[in-house]
Amino acid sequence: MTWTDPFRSWRSPTNVPAAFARAAGVLCLTACVATGGGKSETTPIAEGQIVEAGDGSVSPGVVDVTPEGTDSSLYVEPLPLRPIPADIDIGERPSLETDEAGLWMQMDRAERQLATSGKRIRDPELESYITGIVCDLANQYCGDVRVYLVRTPIFNATMAPNGVMQVWSGLLLRAQDEAQLAAVLGHEIAHYLRRHSIKRFRDIRSKLTGLAVFRIAAAVFGVAPVGDVAALGMMGSIQSYSRDHERESDFMGQNLMVESGYDPMAASELWAQLNRERARMEEIDPDKKSPRSVFFASHPPSEEREENLRLRAEAFAQSGVEGRRGREDYIAALGEWREVFLRDELELGEYAQSEALLEILVDSRPEDGALRYFQGELYRARSQDGDADLALAAYAEAAELGYTEAGLYRGWGLTALKNGDNAAGVAALKTYLDLAPEAPDAGMIQFMIGSADATS
């Protein structure tokens, strides 16, 4: 059977990966996760989905999107609205005689370590919320994917071959709504459904021998403790191989989003936000040219991802797909963790990046006093010329916006003292102690008040 590619007038047919050529047949907006390779039955196609007939014609709902005005240098095979079949059965484990089984065993062991790690965020409500999104996206594969929230303030999520998904707190902080988070979660699920890990593992193994293979593979898949220099170095050598998988996962993840009722444009918007963050960071501190995030390093250029995902989202929209964003639900679900994640972000000491991120978050939620407070905390920690005044202004804005957490007055007071305004500093610190008399640092704050009074 053949299929019609809405982007056919624009893309070189020679660039079509063989894996997608095999996917010819039923086209649908859904991920068609249960199709392909004779693995399972085809997912039922709902009304309004794009369906291609066996003769290659496309149903009236399909729009032939011509990407006029698009920067073609950024454009790499968006493969719009194409079915991407799952490459694994529901509940499947590789048979013991395969190399894949050995990899799974290692990942199972690493999962046991991850489950008890201090980096794991153990909050049943938040875990349940995120797992619910994952289950919506993974559909029949819900039981095969296990989600671990990890307190690491870097934008990243990982998927191990045995279905262990790590969601790092830096991602939770940056996603502005449920749909944006779903874009990344869908991407990771796609890695699992497409068995990308074993393909990467075989590539790694072809470069290495011995015990190092499993250790490095574990780090690459994000299960072993990150920080192994050798493993990170090895990651660099397989990045180019993984990028095709990343693109495929982007598109399949976006399909999963649509199937779950999310706005597919959120995927592109997330990348646009990350691009903006990186550009602003480099503007603030031109020395920060190299991206810190391993996600940036191991994934395709994000301008390309933003563009490709936007084109696909537009095609979805033109065929009548609408979706939800879940903005307030998402912020509510994060609850107090959002401030923990903001604190962790500042503690990285990467002030240019944190400043850029906070600017974006404030633009998105200008009414949010907590974000102004953390801007104040950023300036207090950075402590460069003029930062004390910026911090004091940000604290004042936070208070005006109704932010009443005790920490606001602690930061305000410490900054005022450092700025030589003892009266204001003492007043703010006293307010802090009034609001949090049992604070663990109450003794220290009393000492600061006493010292300031003595020098006034």
Added chain:
Amino acid sequence: MKKIVLSLGLTALLLMAGCAKQFVQVDPSTQQFGPVSFTTAQPWNKVDINADHSMWTVDGLTLNTLELTGNVGKGKRLFGSAKTIKGPQFDPSMSLPEQSEFLLASLRADGLPNAEIFGLEAFRIGEIDAFTVYFGGENEDGLDTLGLAVGFVHDEAFHAIIYRAASEHYYEKLLPEVTGIIESLKSNEVST
């Protein structure tokens, strides 16, 4: 083959250069640590990481550790590591509460990701303003950990003595010794 020979050669060179650290026993005595001194009351095992950083233990580094790290100057981190999260950089303009924030953030980056403060007090070592902080949390392996640290700035450089131990049994076991060490801290500078 060429790579193997090169890596073996490099390993041999590193070993010859003394990069393989060894523990030595330290009997009860008075020890110097930058601008201060302290007294131990029981034997410890010590390994020097570098001139400004040593690690002491009685039962093994994963069970109880006394870490002495000093001369952390402007823009430097408390712990040198190749981890993903490197931790914040020191700034001599930090006030005492900010120094404790620096210490706690450094601990979070150094294997105690959810460390929290249980108590923070100011005190003095001679003429030097210092702080003590009690903290705890789970380490990256999930071991529940408690700790007590002292921090201070001298000559624009940060110094810290950090005690960390498994909360079950091992923290309490050495707490009297560590408390004694902190109480014995003396400034090397003679006040005039």
